[in-house]
Amino acid sequence: MHKNLKIHNKSDKPDNIVLKENSIIENCINVEKQLPKYMKDFFVYLKSAVVSSTRLAYLEDILFFCKYLVNESDLTTSTSCTDISIDEFNNIKARDINLFLGDYCSRYYKKTNKNTQVFENNNRSLARKKSSLSSLFKFLYRNEQINQNITDGFNPIKLPKPQPDAIKRLEIDEVAKMIDAVESGQGLTEKEKIYWKKTKLRDKAILILFITYGLRLSELRELNISSFNFTRGEFKIYRKRGKEALMPLNKTCESVVLDYIKSERTNSDYLEVQYKDALFLSLQNKRMTLKAIRELVIKYTSIAMGIPRGSGYSPHKLRATSATSLIQYGFSIYDVQNLLDHDNVTTTQLYAAHKKNVKREIVKNFEWLEDKKE
Template sequence: MNQNISSPKKKKKLYNKSDIPDHIIQKQNDMLTKCQEIESVLPNFLYDYFLYLKNSVAISSRLAYLNDLLFFCNYLVDQTTQIQSKNPFHISENEFCNLTARDINYFLDYCSHYIMETETTQYVVENHTRALARKRSSLSVLFKYLYRNGQMKINITEGFNPIKLPKPQPDAIKRLEIQEVAKMLDAVTDGTGLSDKELQYWKKTKRRDKAILVLFTTYGLRVSEMQQLNLSSFNYTREEFKIYRKRGKETNMPLNKSAITVIKEYIELERPICKDEDDPLFLSLQGKRMTVRTIRDLVKKYTSIALDAPRSKGYSPHKLRATAASSLIQYGFSIYDVQNLLDHENVTTTQLYAAHRKNAKRDVVSNYELLEDLDEKVKKNKI
């Protein structure tokens, strides 16, 4: 037999025995493949750490940690003299485990501003404190593990410089006010504020876009949760629909009349023929599942109309999540009910939206007229 004849490439098929939809399993499998690709170009002595990540964090977090680690290893090879190797794979355990807290602090300083080049373009990268804090956190997880695993003699993370993140302020939360939500929904209903070119597209997608905006502002869904919705996610008899949240958590959400109305209008009057193998709810004009980017773009377009702002200044889907949280609290719902609806891990996150009430400062100051109160007290004392 001729050994030079290569066997045909086998087609991959998903064999899914779980209740989780195929497209979510496929997405997780794609992330797993990326993790394995990154691990294959990193040093072998980190294998125990790779196993630790695999068994202790969500796959999206694992991929983020590995990306940060690869960036750090490339920095060590290209920007420092401590490492003699020419590529990350050949970094020795001795070289790596002799790194100090000072080396990490220099790396974090480098990350704040650096040049990244491709064959055609030179990019100037500026990282804000939140991005730096994430890189610091990734390296802390790594070096703490290496210390616990006996590969490093000291815990160098104690010497990492702190990165102070600004406390989130209720006043800084970007969200739509109730009247702006109404204006946004008017725009998607009748095309108000759209350009001639946008109107041509709007005529074919207005019911789809309205359903998406109503679900965002009612339930505060994450953009990934919206993008993953299927026709089979909805049970109209039970008046509920199923979503898959972060960390693979399955949740049933109640359907109200508004949501049922806009979804059914879209399905019955506008939804194109599906060309995907699964049953995505929201389709592009090509009959494929909408991408996260497409959903972001349509939200930015309609929120910019609500804000009377340029398209580039429109809000992201996460701002509609904030809108839903603040609106529900303003309507009098408990912060614990809102926490449960939005899947906040910590109630302090939800409390930020509770503090963000329209005219809260004005209400406080208006009800505290210091001079009038003092005059009243003086009068009472004289009497």
């Protein structure tokens, strides 16, 4: 990948979004160079079949499989992935894939100069690798490059059904404690308070946006000042699969964002060109990293729940908090699905299951007849 990738942006998307997309594409190209040339038709197919992030995930899974063929199996005589022949691919059987997924991938080792690391994949990760390989082998068969479609012989991988009770999220009172912590600094260590004094308005805006809109981590990180139209009371976000969405601004969110911009954020005149429009800045006056935002959320959620720092919740748990809170306040699952951009309403229904507990509490505390004891 080119370290200093520059783009000539002719779209109406902000530069940071276009740069992010092109960075993923550069990574895809880099992985493709490490794979056999006869897969080029498959690479072209992926460009139009899936979004760039999925394309990269598929390519990385296929490269991982090819490295397995070279280093761990007797299915090829090649010493590099680029040299694996189409004839060798044609001789691969479903059983070979099943052994790769079920035996090797579930637990494998990587040796470094100092030690040996053990890696494990859960069923969800194995299912994605299976999907990547299925896509490749089906394409090679349709493209008449191999003689058989072996994917029907791939073993099924059972995924656990998500349980509503297992969904981790903050309770309403814990949300209040979290906001109080970012406003007052209560619960922070003396060292943390040094940085908090410089970033409390930024941190508050980040947390409020997370719990109000259920934004994904990447959606929040890529926000710009120009994303917000305060006159119209809305802001634009860029979601998965390149979708754009306009989100309405309520008074709370407008207030915390404006407060941060006017009172704490470094004036854009003093920033490097690529960061002039970035909304959330680090103390180094650069766009905040995903890691920094994640650590910020973990810190404040741990204070809210009264647990050790490392046990706090990730931004995705604030997304779950937003979903369950909205449903508890009476919004329909379809409204919440639309706000949070769930592909399937069944995902939203998992959060709706928590509403049953609310109903139980209401009925329990709303008795018409007194309990008569003889």
